[in-house]
Amino acid sequence: HLLDGTISGVLLLELFKRDGMGTMVASDVYEGTREAKMEDLAGIRQIIKPLEESGSLVRRTDTELLQALDSFVVVEREGQIIACAALFPFFEDKCGEVAAIAVASDCRGQGQGDKLLDYIEKKASGLGLEMLFLLTTRTADWFVRRGFEECSIEMIPEARRERINLSRRSKYYMKKLLPDRSGISVVRTFQYGS
Numbered sequence: 001h002l003l004d005g006t007i008s009g010v011l012l013l014e015l016f017k018r019d020g021m022g023t024m025v026a027s028d029v030y031e032g033t034r035e036a037k038m039e040d041l042a043g044i045r046q047i048i049k050p051l052e053e054s055g056s057l058v059r060r061t062d063t064e065l066l067q068a069l070d071s072f073v074v075v076e077r078e079g080q081i082i083a084c085a086a087l088f089p090f091f092e093d094k095c096g097e098v099a100a101i102a103v104a105s106d107c108r109g110q111g112q113g114d115k116l117l118d119y120i121e122k123k124a125s126g127l128g129l130e131m132l133f134l135l136t137t138r139t140a141d142w143f144v145r146r147g148f149e150e151c152s153i154e155m156i157p158e159a160r161r162e163r164i165n166l167s168r169r170s171k172y173y174m175k176k177l178l179p180d181r182s183g184i185s186v187v188r189t190f191q192y193g194s
Contacts, residue, residue, distance in 0.1 A: 036072035043081025
């Protein structure tokens with residue numbers, strides 16, 4: 001760890017802030033985006049719970065979250081989950097739903113949401129999906145800045161449309177995916193069916 005000696009209290013800040021104050025030189029992965037695992041469940045719950053309570057995200061029971069775990073991706077930093085999102089594929093319609101994008105409050109504004117969305121787009125493209133869609137009540141502008149366009153409910157796959165809670169007054173957005181030519185594979189077998 002390299003510290004700036006001109007900053008008052010830098011040693012204490014390095015020791016007691018989650019991300020420290022200095023520059024860390026390491027040979028292992030400090031932060032990365034990956035598929036969620038069973039041991040990530042508590043971290044995912046911790047991140048999405050405040051957003052569920054505020055009404056930004058749909059409430060999920062622990063059982064529902066466990067059943068959807070294979071669809072989640074997470075950003076892990078130094079062993080802690082700091083962001084999550086889910087991709088629910090609808091293979092017959094060649095599209096996927098982006099859901100539950102959430103970033104820990106102390107990590108917002110650092111590009112974590114963009115990392116998750118990029119990962120999900122690559123994953124969806126690798127699965128042969130051509131479009132992504134989402135339902136949102138509060139963050140439409142963020143998605144619009146990332147290429148999503150508002151669409152009608154009729155454009156949402158029927159299997160998903162039947163389960164939409166209309167009382168939430170969500171808006172619907174879609175994005176056409178470009179074929180992934182990066183050579184990076186993020187595809188894993190899905191057990192969640194649409």
